[in-house]
Amino acid sequence: MLHKTKNVLIAGLSAVIILSTQVQAVTPSPQMIEQFKQLPKSEQERIAKQYGIDPSMLSGSTSGQAQISNPQIVTPRDVNSKSEPNHDPVVDQSEDEQTNQATKTIAKTEATDDQKQSELKRFGYDLFAGSPTTFAPVSDVPVPNEYMVGPGDNINVQLYGKENNNYQLIVGRDGAVQFPDLGPISLVGLSFSEARVLLQDKIAQSMIGINSSITMGELRSIRIFVAGDAYQPGSYTVSSLSTITQALFVSGGINEIGSLRNIQLKRAGKAVGTLDLYDLLMRGDSSGDKRLQSGDVVFIPTAGASVSVMGEVRRPAIYELKNSETMADVLKMASGLNPGAYPKASVIERYSDKAVKTVVNVDLTASSGLSTFAKNGDVLNVKSASTRVENAITIAGAVIRPGKYQWTNQIKVADLLPSIWGNLTITADLDYSLLIREVNQRGDIEIQRLALGKAITDPHSSYNLLLKPRDTIVVFDYEDREALLTPIISKLKNQSRFGDAVKLVNINGNVRFPGQYPLTMNANVKELLIAAGGLEEGSYTLSAELTRQNISETDGVSIEHKQLSLSEVMNNEATNIPLQSRDTLTVRTLPDWQDNRWITVKGEVKFPGTYSIQRGETLKDVISRAGGYTADASLKSAVFLRKSVKDKEQLELAKLSDELRREIAAKALTRDTPTVGYADAQLMLKELENIQVVGRLVVDLAALDLGIDEANLALEDEDALYVPHNSQTVSVMGQVQHPSTHRFKDGVTFDQYLTMAGGSRKRADDDRIYIIKADGSVALPNESHWFSSGGQMEPGDTIIVPLDTEYADSLTIWQQATTILYNSAIAVAAVATL
Structure with a gap:
């Protein structure tokens, strides 16, 4: 009988294998698989080997390690469906403009606290921030020995x-x-x-x-119920190994009003267990997570009392209360205090019996404060500690390692800054630093001057001061003092109360860093000079002026001017004058003192170069110092540039651009139809703004060479003289058929040169043609003297044919723009030829 069964099975398997090679969808029937299982192990292996099939295909098992996957059964919740709206606090913007700053500050503080409180979330609810999908049992959970065997296992x-x-x-x-x-x-x-x-x-x-x-093997499924304030209450089919927490996940968790601390497991109408999720979330205690049986009910009641915790705690949130918990328990829920907390000044906002919000101070460092019972609706606010450092000394400014350093008893300046090379920057001012010291609990300061060079090199010096807690050392450099002085000056102004004079002094005039400085202790005129970086070159040390305001209750304010000798002040301490608040020292400059002035001479002179000039020196003097002209010098074509003229031309050009812009805007607002488009107008403005003026001043070197004193010129700093070589050309530019440069021919007239360039264009303004002479002056052909001379041209002259602005537009300002453009071009061209 067994042999017959074996033959039938083999035949059936052969047919299945043959068919499966043709149609992949054919699989062995359950009856055939059961018969295969009845065969001995050796026979199963022989059949599988003979027909090249996997024994697991017929035995129902897998030959390799099964890949276990935990299916996703919870997807993210729709936050718009059940989440509470997050309302930001609204600050009333309709306040009276006369409201004082203190009221606004209080309102801002209250609004900030309200916003922080509104941002608090209920603790633990984000654990279930999802909605359930089809439940699939997890297959990798070991079966415990106490598991109750039931139908379906x-x-x-x-x-x-x-x-x-x-x-x-x-x-x-x-x-x-x-x-x-x-x-x-x-x-x-x-x-x-x-x-x-x-x-x-x-x-x-x-x-x-x-x-x-x-x-x-495969475990049975059981039917349970999730009721109460679940996210999706109802009946669920779960694995027989499921617990209360797994039932919560299947149902999507707990809704916004459900309790996390009193989840009940009911069986046959009786409560057989209670789960406090805080035990699981805060302490990892899952002892209350009981296993479910078929027909069990997981009931989630409504949350009870709650307390909000904000401020300097590690986990600010809203926590559910249970069993008359104290503030110590609440702090444990919030994971304790932050390092910057000040628990002694914590406050509790709570509602009184009269339904009025009150504030209760609580010291969370004392047993009485920790044992305070929490009530429903309480808001515990743990305040921050002060950010001020008590036992520290601050070093700022031109030091290599600025910051705060520990104060110790008997510590001095040289102990913190022992080396000039190792502690100070290369630009540090060794003569002027400040020691800022707080003198009271208000934070008022007094200031002493330090000479760090002496304090470091001579530890016994009076500048090596004994330091106190909260002192600040400010080290200045030789480049910028304003940034470090600004907060000090502002502090001195703010601490002046009840009409007290602000402890500030001023120094003006010929010093390196003029301005306002703090009035240091026992300050005098010499120290003020040191604060300003010392005297500049050319200072008049025999006489300086100290202006002082003397205030009298009977006579009012009187101004006193004292004359003093700076040389005596710097060299003789006995003649030094102590300073008072609001004193002003004015340092004069030597009479007839001037900085170095320079003029550049280039071109056809014997010794071109840059020459130093003094006040009153003239152009004739410098030409003589340069050795005079060469034989090829063209005196009529000389170009003289001056910075003051350049600045003036640039200013006038800016004014012209503004006038043109206003003219265009005004024309756009009138009924006249503009004949110039917007793009053309913008192009014109852009050209005007981009013009680089050169500052050419017309000089007559030929007359100066003849000894005519009226042609001489007093020089200024940064003047420049360019003497070109003899030019043998005449240029024709502007609205001509062919702008070009022609060789100069004696006797050729203005009209003939214009004809050589092809004559005027249709848009040329023949009535306004002018000639820029080689010396930079302008001549008009229609002047009487021009016709009397026969219109003779000279070497280096340039004929300018401007655009007829009336042809395109009624804005006559175009002509002015054209004139500037051409004049600048001619000047630059003349300079470029050198």
Whole structure:
């Protein structure tokens, strides 16, 4: 019989294999797989090897390690569906403009606290920030020994020894399994460990020489209910190994008003367990997470009392209260205090019996404060500690390592800054630094001057001061003092109260850093000079002026001017004058003192170069110092440039651009139709703004060379003289057919040169043609003297034919723009030829 069954099975498997090679969708039937399982292990391997199939295909098992995956059963919640709106505090913008600054500050502080409180979230609810999908049991959870076997569970039995067999026993509705050759075995009310022992004993008694291994296979599913304030309450099918927390995840968690601390497990109408999720979330205690049975109800009641915790705690949030918890318990929920907390000044906002919000001070460092009971609706605000450092000394400015340093008893300046080279920057001022010291609890300051060079090199010097807590050392450099002085001056002004004079002094005139300086202790005129970086070159040390305001309650304010000698002040301490608030020292400059002035001479002179000039020196003097002109010098074509003229021309050009812009805007607002488009007007403005003026001043070197004093010129700093070589050309530019340069011919007239350039264009303004002479002067052809001379041209002259602005537009300002453009071009061209 067994042999016949084997042949039938082999034939059936062969047909399946043949068909499966043609149609991939064909698989062995369940009956065939069951018959395959009845064969001995060796026969199963032979059949699989002979037909090249995987034994797991027929045995129902996998040959390799099964890849276990935990299916996603919860997707993110729709935050717009059930989340509470987050309302930012609204600050009333309709306040009276006369409201004082203090009221505004208080309102701002209250608004900030309200905003922080509104940003608090309920603790623990983000654990369930999802909505459930189809539940799939997790297959990688080990079955505990106390697991209660029930209908639908699969029990895997492996027999080995004299015979080798595998059985999958399914627990029936009556709680029994049908074991081959042993009959039904009842497992009602047994745990997995008890069922395993029972089956092993039955096998040992009935099957001699056979050992057994019993494990749990596929587990049954159970039906549970999730009720109360769940995100999606209802009936769910879950694995028989599921617990309360898994039921919460399946149902999407807890809604906004549900309790996290009183989740109840009810069985047959009675509460058999309570879960406090705070134990799990804060302490990792899952002892209350009981296993579910079929028909159990997970009930989530409404949340009870709550307390809000904000400020300097590690986890600000809204926490649910339970069992009369104290502030110590609340701090534990918030994970304790931040390092910057000041728990002694904590406050509790709570509602009184009269439904009015009150504030209760609580010291969270004392047992009385920690034992304070929390009430529903309380808001615990843990304040911040002061950011001020008590036992520190601050070093700022031109030092290599600025910052705060620890104060110790008997510490001095040289102890913090022991080396000039190692502690100070290369630009540090060794003669002027400030020691700023707080003199009272208000933070008022007094200032002493330090000479760091002496303090460091001579530890016994009076400048090596003994330091106190909260002192600040400010080290200045030789480049910029304003940035470091500004906050000090502002502090001195703010601390002046009840009409007290501000401890500030001023120094003006010929010093390196004029301005306002703090009035240091025992300050005098010499120290003020040191603060200003010393005297500039050319200072008049024999006489300086000290202006002082003398204030009298009877006579009012009188101004006193004192004359003093700076040389005596700097060299003789006995003649030094102590300073008072609001004193002003004015340092004069030597009479007739001037800085170095320079003029550049280039071109056809014997010794071109840059020459130093003094006040009153003239152009004739410098030409003589340069050795005079060469034989090829063209005196009429000389170009003289002056910075003051250039600045004036640039200013006039800016004015012209503004006038043109206003003219265009005014024309656009009138009824006249503009004939110049917007793009053309903008192009014109851009050309005007980009013109680089040169500052040419017309000089007559020929007359100067003849000895005419009226042609001489007093020189200024940054003047420049360019003497070109003899030019033998005449240029024609502007609105002509062919702008060009022609060789100069004696006797050729203005009209003839114009004809050489092809004559005027249609848009040329023939009535306004002018000639720029080689010396930079302008001549008009229609002047009487021009006709009397026959219109003779000279070498280096340039004929300018301007645009007829009336032809294109009524804006006559175009002509002015054209004139400037051409004049600048001619000047630049003349300079470029050198």
